Amino acid sequence: MKHNFKAIEKKWQAAWEKDEIFKAVDGSDKPKFYGLVEFPYPSGAGMHVGHIKAYSSVEVVSRKRRMQGYNVLFPIGFDAFGLPTENYAVKTNTHPRKITDDNIKKFTTQLKSVGFSFDYSRTIDTTQEDYYKWTQWIFLKMFEKGLVFRDKTLVNYCPHCKVVLSNEDSQGGKCDICDTDVIQKEKDVWYLRITEYADKLLQGLDGLDFPENIKQQQVNWIGKSKGAFVNFTLDGIDKKLEIYTTRPDTLCGVTFMVIAPEHPYIDEYSDKISNMDDILAYRAECQKKSEFERTQLVSKDKTGVRVEGFDAINPITGKRFQYTFQIT
Numbered sequence: 001m002k003h004n005f006k007a008i009e010k011k012w013q014a015a016w017e018k019d020e021i022f023k024a025v026d027g028s029d030k031p032k033f034y035g036l037v038e039f040p041y042p043s044g045a046g047m048h049v050g051h052i053k054a055y056s057s058v059e060v061v062s063r064k065r066r067m068q069g070y071n072v073l074f075p076i077g078f079d080a081f082g083l084p085t086e087n088y089a090v091k092t093n094t095h096p097r098k099i100t101d102d103n104i105k106k107f108t109t110q111l112k113s114v115g116f117s118f119d120y121s122r123t124i125d126t127t128q129e130d131y132y133k134w135t136q137w138i139f140l141k142m143f144e145k146g147l148v149f150r151d152k153t154l155v156n157y158c159p160h161c162k163v164v165l166s167n168e169d170s171q172g173g174k175c176d177i178c179d180t181d182v183i184q185k186e187k188d189v190w191y192l193r194i195t196e197y198a199d200k201l202l203q204g205l206d207g208l209d210f211p212e213n214i215k216q217q218q219v220n221w222i223g224k225s226k227g228a229f230v231n232f233t234l235d236g237i238d239k240k241l242e243i244y245t246t247r248p249d250t251l252c253g254v255t256f257m258v259i260a261p262e263h264p265y266i267d268e269y270s271d272k273i274s275n276m277d278d279i280l281a282y283r284a285e286c287q288k289k290s291e292f293e294r295t296q297l298v299s300k301d302k303t304g305v306r307v308e309g310f311d312a313i314n315p316i317t318g319k320r321f322q323y324t325f326q327i328t
């Protein structure tokens, strides 16, 4: 027998919508189940198969729990602030509010036509004031508690678009939007002091029913590291160079020192360096590399320029050795 699946889908999707069967009920006596997926960015291109892949497993569990008599909260929302919308707004001279609303409408239609059983009555949109006022509130609370700070970092920057790009949007050293060479620019950015919670986060993984490799990824992401800060004396300079090492026991064997080409000492002590031209040329070359390229240590030839001018001294052996630059 041949079935018309499209017609069957339509019929039942209409029935689900009419009876609001995916709605979580406030104050219900049933046992609770909360399923959460990563909210999509509502791009103009609409959904792709990655969304379906990412949401289907929690979808299956949510449906099963409903059938088992749970009061299921399976929400959906849109993480809607972002560069693609901004750029599209400029390009088409359309208000980003309209673009975002249109894209969300498109995504919602697509999510429903796949059959995802989200509670659409609770949909959130991060660009609505009643949502982002709480993001701002949380940020202020963290700021008051000293859990937020500003520091410098290198970012991928497109000098043409005048925007900071993610590693994904600057692959091959080219801006994804206009194809201009991306440069590395030092910028003040906000950091959250999640390291304060490293122990708590690690403890939270104990007894958690996750696959071991996922747990290990979490451990790596939390990135707790035990080590020591060590000061290296710099010959001819009144400042010391502080480094961090997880293996202070190997300090005797240190024979050379690597610093980033953008290290502030380079500019501060440029009058002591005899080969500044080489260094500046190397710095310009490095600015074209993404952070990803610069920090990939595996199977990569190391590059660098020797700093002719000041030496570091091994704090254990007292031996002098020279600075050299490298790509990290």
Ligand SMILES: [Zn+2]
Residues within 6 Å of the ligand: 158, 159, 160, 161, 162, 175, 176, 177, 178, 179, 180
């Ligand atoms: Zn660009």
